[in-house]
Amino acid sequence: xxxxxxxxxxxxxxxxxxxxxxxxxxxxxxxxxxxxxxxxxxxxxxxxxxxxxxxxxxxxxxxxxxxxxxxxxxxxxxxxxxxxxxxxxxxxxxxxxxxxxxxxxxxxxxxxxxxxxxxxxxxxxxxxxxxxxxxxxxxxxxxxxxxxxxxxxxxxxxxxxxxxxxxxxxxxxxxxxxxxxxxxxxxxxxxxxxxxxxxxxxxxxxxxxxxxxxxxxxxxxxxxxxxxxxxxxxxxxxxxxxxxxxxxxxxx
Amino acid sequence: xxxxxxxxxxxxxxxxxxxxxxxxxxxxxxxxxxxxxxxxxxxxxxxxxxxxxxxxxxxxxxxxxxxxxxxxxxxxxxxxxxxxxxxxxxxxxxxxxxxxxxxxxxxxxxxxxxxxxxxxxxxxxxxxxxxxxxxxxxxxxxxxxxxxxxxxxxxxxxxxxxxxxxxxxxxxxxxxxxxxxxxxxxxxxxxxxxxxxxxxxxxxxxxxxxxxxxxxxxxxxxxxxxxxxxxxxxxxxxxxxxxxxxxxxxxxxxxxxxxxxxxxxxxxxxxxxxxxxxxxxxxxxxxxxx
Numbered sequence: 001x002x003x004x005x006x007x008x009x010x011x012x013x014x015x016x017x018x019x020x021x022x023x024x025x026x027x028x029x030x031x032x033x034x035x036x037x038x039x040x041x042x043x044x045x046x047x048x049x050x051x052x053x054x055x056x057x058x059x060x061x062x063x064x065x066x067x068x069x070x071x072x073x074x075x076x077x078x079x080x081x082x083x084x085x086x087x088x089x090x091x092x093x094x095x096x097x098x099x100x101x102x103x104x105x106x107x108x109x110x111x112x113x114x115x116x117x118x119x120x121x122x123x124x125x126x127x128x129x130x131x132x133x134x135x136x137x138x139x140x141x142x143x144x145x146x147x148x149x150x151x152x153x154x155x156x157x158x159x160x161x162x163x164x165x166x167x168x169x170x171x172x173x174x175x176x177x178x179x180x181x182x183x184x185x186x187x188x189x190x191x192x193x194x195x196x197x198x199x200x201x202x203x204x205x206x207x208x209x210x211x212x213x214x215x216x217x218x219x220x221x222x223x224x225x226x227x228x229x230x231x232x233x234x235x236x237x238x239x240x241x242x243x244x245x246x247x248x249x250x251x252x
Numbered sequence: 253x254x255x256x257x258x259x260x261x262x263x264x265x266x267x268x269x270x271x272x273x274x275x276x277x278x279x280x281x282x283x284x285x286x287x288x289x290x291x292x293x294x295x296x297x298x299x300x301x302x303x304x305x306x307x308x309x310x311x312x313x314x315x316x317x318x319x320x321x322x323x324x325x326x327x328x329x330x331x332x333x334x335x336x337x338x339x340x341x342x343x344x345x346x347x348x349x350x351x352x353x354x355x356x357x358x359x360x361x362x363x364x365x366x367x368x369x370x371x372x373x374x375x376x377x378x379x380x381x382x383x384x385x386x387x388x389x390x391x392x393x394x395x396x397x398x399x400x401x402x403x404x405x406x407x408x409x410x411x412x413x414x415x416x417x418x419x420x421x422x423x424x425x426x427x428x429x430x431x432x433x434x435x436x437x438x439x440x441x442x443x444x445x446x447x448x449x450x451x452x453x454x455x456x457x458x459x460x461x462x463x464x465x466x467x468x469x470x471x472x473x474x475x476x477x478x479x480x481x482x483x484x485x486x487x488x489x490x491x492x493x494x495x496x497x498x499x500x501x502x503x504x505x506x507x508x509x510x511x512x513x514x515x516x517x518x519x520x521x522x523x524x525x526x527x528x529x530x531x532x533x534x535x536x537x538x539x540x541x542x
Contacts, residue, residue, distance in 0.1 A: 009310070048427065050423065050426060050427065053422070053426055057433075076430035077429075078430070078431065080429075081426065081427055081428065081429040082428075082429040085427065085428075087425035088420065088423060088424070088427075090420060092420035092421065092423065093424075094421060094424065094425075094439055094443070095421075095442070095443045095531070095533045095534045096442065096533045104428075104430070104434075104438060104439075105428035105429065105430060108258040108427065108428075108429070108430050108431065108434050141532075141533035143533060144532070154424070157428065158289070158428070159425070161428065189400060230315065
């Protein structure tokens with residue numbers, strides 16, 4: 001379970017997200033929707049402390065993931081990110097072999113045995129439906145794969161660390177419709193095994209995938225959550241007028 | 253009065269002629285130099301020229317000891333300059349922010365150092381390594397002086413190579429919980445290999461081509477060196493000496509120059525192959541490449 005209380009993200013004097021309080025249920029898919037520049041990605045990046053990489057970024061409020069405040073010292077950023085995987089908008093496999101892409105982080109976190117590493121590699125590649133496509137060329141460059149294959153490899157790479165949470169930042173928006181459909185059905189298959197938070201611009205996709213929805217909007221120059229709850233309820237009967245207009249396709 | 257109108261097609265034609273003439277001029281000069289050296293030098297080349305010791309001030313015998321000294325000096329230079337430039341470049345890119353005063357100061361100093369004439373480095377090397385540190389005229393002193401000389405340009409190209417690695421790789425690494433060290437050595441540096449190879453090749457070129465700085469530091473003794481504390485004459489110093497100081501040494505100078513050029517091509521080729529095999533998955537267009 002992820003629970004944020006009054007989470008705000010500031011970059012210098014600019015506030016990207018203000019007072020976002022959200023509950024993400026264990027094993028559910030929560031979609032974050034809203035127009036560009038309303039703080040969706042900043043919110044996502046705060047969840048696994050990727051904001052630490054941006055020198056001017058400052059976080060206030062609370063984030064607890066599995067009842068552990070991520071800014072308490074009970075977990076280092078590396079430990080946290082190990083159990084909270086992240087998928088980026090643009091597929092970003094490392095410029096190395098497919099096998100090494102998956103095994104690099106495993107080795108770093110202490111798995112050394114070759115057979116075990118290869119077994120995990122096969123398992124996660126099967127999980128993302130890539131095994132049959134790449135099993136004969138595990139040692140060739142990951143950059144030779146197509147965009148959709150690269151994105152699935154990135155998901156496999158994250159799954160290899162056995163995370164509990166997957167954060168996805170518009171994982172399909174850089175892909176063509178067919179590759180996008182494949183990744184979407186993959187995300188659907190991961191439902192209930194992982195807690196998934198997905199940022200998307202595609203309302204149809206949010207409708208197809210999400211158990212819960214959070215709608216972000218800009219209010220007084222900063223992103224806020226204006227509507228949240230079960231996807232079915234929110235799509236059928238949104239309570240916030242702006243959210244209603246946005247979800248109906250008449251605004252945003 | 254109306255100004256004369258030049259048709260766009262004419263402008264195109266003039267521009268492309270100008271560009272092609274400049275390009276062929278450059279290639280022509282390079283070819284002229286190489287052909288001139290090779291024409292005069294190749295006839296003198298033989299196995300014994302490479303294998304024998306210097307005789308009669310260079311007019312007879314071969315240049316085996318010169319080649320050995322050159323390689324020894326180059327080895328000293330690279331074994332100091334490569335780790336130092338790598339470490340400094342990492343410090344500049346990952347551990348100092350662009351705008352901090354420290355980083356800016358280091359970069360400014362490097363740019364000034366890169367422009368310092370080599371003879372000044374020679375005098376410094378003589379005063380510091382040979383006299384102050386008591387190394388005397390030696391291969392060690394020469395190699396270290398060359399390292400000082402090659403460092404600025406190697407650091408700057410290495411820094412550029414590391415900077416040109418896309419941030420997405422760093423984000424991906426961070427998201428997988430990889431440490432800073434692992435990210436640097438397993439992800440960023442391998443991705444930067446084409447640019448690193450360029451830095452290495454520039455460094456080697458600078459070191460092999462150097463004459464002035466070596467005159468004062470590694471000296472011009474033609475004997476086969478027995479240790480790094482012996483004085484040894486580098487190929488470029490030998491060429492200078494043959495061409496300027498030894499009457500009748502001109503063809504020998506050309507033969508030595510031929511060897512130097514071939515050695516440079518061979519070492520650079522080997523360096524590029526080595527870097528390619530390390531970064532074989534890196535797309536070649538991503539940063540400066542050789």
